[in-house]
Amino acid sequence: MYDQILETAQFLKSKYTQTPTIGLILGSGLSGIVDLIEDKYEIPFKDIPHFPTSSLEGHKGSLIFGTYGHKTLMVMAGRFHHYEGFTQKQITLPIYVMKTLGIEEVIITNACGGINLDFEPGDIMLIEDFINLMGTNPLIGENDERLGVRFPDMTEPYSVDSRNKMKEIAHNLNIDIKEGVYAGFMGPYYETKAEIKMIKTMGADAVGMSTVPETIAANHAGLSVLGIAVITNMATGIQTKKHDHKHVVKMANEAGIRLTAMLKEYLGM
Ligand code: HPA
Numbered sequence: 001m002y003d004q005i006l007e008t009a010q011f012l013k014s015k016y017t018q019t020p021t022i023g024l025i026l027g028s029g030l031s032g033i034v035d036l037i038e039d040k041y042e043i044p045f046k047d048i049p050h051f052p053t054s055s056l057e058g059h060k061g062s063l064i065f066g067t068y069g070h071k072t073l074m075v076m077a078g079r080f081h082h083y084e085g086f087t088q089k090q091i092t093l094p095i096y097v098m099k100t101l102g103i104e105e106v107i108i109t110n111a112c113g114g115i116n117l118d119f120e121p122g123d124i125m126l127i128e129d130f131i132n133l134m135g136t137n138p139l140i141g142e143n144d145e146r147l148g149v150r151f152p153d154m155t156e157p158y159s160v161d162s163r164n165k166m167k168e169i170a171h172n173l174n175i176d177i178k179e180g181v182y183a184g185f186m187g188p189y190y191e192t193k194a195e196i197k198m199i200k201t202m203g204a205d206a207v208g209m210s211t212v213p214e215t216i217a218a219n220h221a222g223l224s225v226l227g228i229a230v231i232t233n234m235a236t237g238i239q240t241k242k243h244d245h246k247h248v249v250k251m252a253n254e255a256g257i258r259l260t261a262m263l264k265e266y267l268g269m
Helices: 002-015 031-036 088-101 160-172 193-202 212-220 245-268
Strands: 022-026 038-044 062-068 071-077 105-114 124-132 177-184 206-208 224-234
Touching: 002 038, 002 088, 022 031, 022 088, 031 071, 031 245, 062 245, 071 088, 088 212, 105 124, 105 212, 105 245, 124 160, 124 212, 124 245, 160 177, 160 224, 160 245, 177 212, 177 224, 206 224, 212 224, 224 245
Parallel strands: 022 071, 022 105, 105 224, 124 177, 177 206
Antiparallel strands: 038 062, 062 071, 105 206, 124 224
16 A cells, blocks of 8 residues: 555656645535635546545545645545445545645545534534444554554544634634534445434434544544534434435535635634
8 A cells, every 4th residue: 555655646746746734625515615725736536546536426526736825735525435335445545645745634524414412404513533333444454654553542533723723713703613423334325213323322423424534544644633524414313304415415515615714714824
């Protein structure tokens, strides 16, 4: 995997010469956030060596380099999921590429279902911790010490400092912000009522099908992580209507406007 990471990083360096310091992963329906980037250089995932290609509705499927203020960013408009058949290593390759390119912090976003009854669709939740229910993780197998340690600590998978900054920004912008634990399921089916009941008891506030592998890899690589979840619907059994991906994308699009405003402030700091 190490050689693939270097090859991909070399390729991207040959296309975009500035050094990015912040990585941003955009979940379903959140691709509109790329509009905040200036002097964009965009490349489809399919043209990047060793990148899998994803073609989900609501996911753009390209990598965008560019700037916002004094910050240089590498943005993934779309991501890879385990349920698409990709291995955990494939899903997390971009994280290690980010690290190799010089990135220090990754902002991981997603669309998810709300479990905490204080939440409602459209809410933005800062992720304070995760529960991995995917039955696997990207660190399985021989460890390459060049990428990270064998037994990474997960005391603070999401930076407390970054969350505090975001809370202050939300307060100043008069945006109601939630905070909670994200449970990662494998998908692609929306969880059963019984599964939601179970993870509610476990302490999950929200549930989704992504973010956890990338968070684990980022911590392994020594990157700081800010996790932001958009509650697009209430989880199975909490809401009475059935789930619909189109509705998820629509809700994420709407919340994306508020999220963009918050990210502008955050990146401007
Ligand atoms: N469950 C899992 N993933 C999701 C959901 C959900 O309810 N909503 C959006 N992504």
